[in-house]
Amino acid sequence: MPEDLLAHKPQRRRFLRIATAMTGALAGCSDSGAKKDAAATMEETEPSLLGKIASPYGERAKFEKAKRSTRESKTPAAGSSGTPLQDTYGIITPSSLHFERHHSGVPEIDPAKHTLLIHGMVERPLVLSVADIKRMPSMSRIHFVECSGNSGGEWSGKGGPDPQRSHGLASCSEWTGVLLSTLLAEAGVKKEAKWLLAEGADACKMGRSVPIEKAMADAMVVYGQNGEAIRPEQGYPLRLLLPGWEGNINVKWLHRIHLADQPFYTKDETSKYTDLMADGKARIFTWEMDAKSVITAPCGGQKLEGKGFREISGLAWSGRGRIEKVEVSTDGGKTWAAAQLQEPRYPKAFTRFRLPWTWDGSDAVLSSRAIDETGYVQPSRQALIDVRGTNSQYHCNSIKAWKVAADGSVTNVEA
Numbered sequence: 388m389p390e391d392l393l394a395h396k397p398q399r400r401r402f403l404r405i406a407t408a409m410t411g412a413l414a415g416c417s418d419s420g421a422k423k424d425a426a427a428t429m430e431e432t433e434p435s436l437l438g439k440i441a442s443p444y445g446e447r448a449k450f451e452k453a454k455r456s457t458r459e460s461k462t463p464a465a466g467s468s469g470t471p472l473q474d475t476y477g478i479i480t481p482s483s484l485h486f487e488r489h490h491s492g493v494p495e496i497d498p499a500k501h502t503l504l505i506h507g508m509v510e511r512p513l514v515l516s517v518a519d520i521k522r523m524p525s526m527s528r529i530h531f532v533e534c535s536g537n538s539g540g541e542w543s544g545k546g547g548p549d550p551q552r553s554h555g556l557a558s559c560s561e562w563t564g565v566l567l568s569t570l571l572a573e574a575g576v577k578k579e580a581k582w583l584l585a586e587g588a589d590a591c592k593m594g595r596s597v598p599i600e601k602a603m604a605d606a607m608v609v610y611g612q613n614g615e616a617i618r619p620e621q622g623y624p625l626r627l628l629l630p631g632w633e634g635n636i637n638v639k640w641l642h643r644i645h646l647a648d649q650p651f652y653t654k655d656e657t658s659k660y661t662d663l664m665a666d667g668k669a670r671i672f673t674w675e676m677d678a679k680s681v682i683t684a685p686c687g688g689q690k691l692e693g694k695g696f697r698e699i700s701g702l703a704w705s706g707r708g709r710i711e712k713v714e715v716s717t718d719g720g721k722t723w724a725a726a727q728l729q730e731p732r733y734p735k736a737f738t739r740f741r742l743p744w745t746w747d748g749s750d751a752v753l754s755s756r757a758i759d760e761t762g763y764v765q766p767s768r769q770a771l772i773d774v775r776g777t778n779s780q781y782h783c784n785s786i787k788a789w790k791v792a793a794d795g796s797v798t799n800v801e802a
């Protein structure tokens with residue numbers, strides 16, 4: 388046996404012991420029976436024919452079925468699709484499973500013809516090609532994008548039956564591009580300029596006002612996603628990325644930046660993407676996504692086959708920075724235990740958490756609570772409603788609970 392495998396032996400043996408114990412407990416079979424089954428299985432699955440030849444662009448295994456959920460809508464081009472969070476590993480969402488939200492469909496844009504106009508209160512108005520932007524100093528960062536309508540159903544206690552349909556309008560990618568501050572320095576921002584309009588090239592001309600402080604802090608104009616060009620669905624060939632801010636302001640198919648001394652009050656920041664409070668007033672410019680988390684295993688839609696060891700696992704994120712702590716409860720919020728956080732933890736990115744759990748076969752209510760580096764604690768649903776009322780569908784970040792019934796079925800319940 389090669390050296391490196393020997394070095395891992397203790398760990399390998401431990402997993403085998405768990406597997407054997409579980410098989411024994413589930414099927415009631417003896418140790419030797421399990422070994423015999425394993426030998427027979429090896430023979431059946433060992434490939435004996437030559438496999439497929441190398442291919443120019445990869446596909447996943449045909450046995451893998453995870454897919455985005457789409458919702459019926461009267462105007463399909465103004466629809467959305469959700470990430471199957473419960474079927475992803477680690478913190479990166481495969482580009483093919485990144486959630487989508489389009490207000491007028493996905494335009495097909497030829498990058499050779501696409502330009503970015505930077506004008507208004509600048510010294511030197513610019514028209515940049517995609518090639519111009521790719522020549523500039525680049526950088527890559529891992530960040531989530533979350534629609535502010537994500538998990539909006541939780542306000543009414545009618546959330547989706549699984550993480551995909553309750554929390555799937557959130558995804559996390561490695562984005563590559565240019566800092567917006569680099570582009571703005573090229574144009575020379577006049578000192579009166581306090582805001583900019585970012586506008587997309589799609590039919591709805593999605594436009595949002597961005598304060599200059601955010602534009603200068605960590606905003607990016609991205610052309611790369613998870614190692615390749617951003618997908619058409621995510622804004623190919625150029626997208627504005629405002630880390631930690633609500634999905635809508637991350638303007639896709641970005642083609643115009645207009646600097647001004649005041650906000651533009653576009654339709655998507657007045658009639659939409661404002662939060663109507665109980666007293667009839669609306670919050671405007673609620674950009675930051677508050678800390679949130681969701682358990683993705685075990686989760687709604689699953690059926691636990693027998694009691695015993697299981698890893699509770701999930702995702703946490705905050706628009707304000709790093710996730711500092713995630714607590715998990717298995718008794719409906721009576722007691723909480725600190726989950727293990729997967730390192731490295733990036734600011735404004737998904738953080739994977741885990742907690743070993745042994746299900747004793749009785750009713751259990753699983754929930755998670757995220758705490759970010761500013762000390763902000765993810766609130767209960769009631770605490771959130773007390774402050775915000777229930778008029779708005781946006782910015783619901785309350786604690787999410789899944790109920791495990793004695794028969795092993797897992798469903799969405801209010802925390």
Ligand SMILES: Nc1nc2c(c(=O)[nH]1)N[C@H]1C(S)=C(S)[C@@H](COP(=O)(O)O)O[C@H]1N2
Pocket residue numbers: 485486487488489490491532533534535586587588589591592593620621622633634635636637638639640641
């Ligand atoms: N140009 C343009 N940008 C857009 C949108 C759009 O319809 N057009 N949708 C916004 C909304 S509401 C969200 S939540 C995010 C979704 O990003 P994604 O489709 O890459 O997940 O893009 C935002 N940017």
Ligand SMILES: [Mo]
Pocket residue numbers: 488533534535536634635
């Ligand atoms: Mo959105």
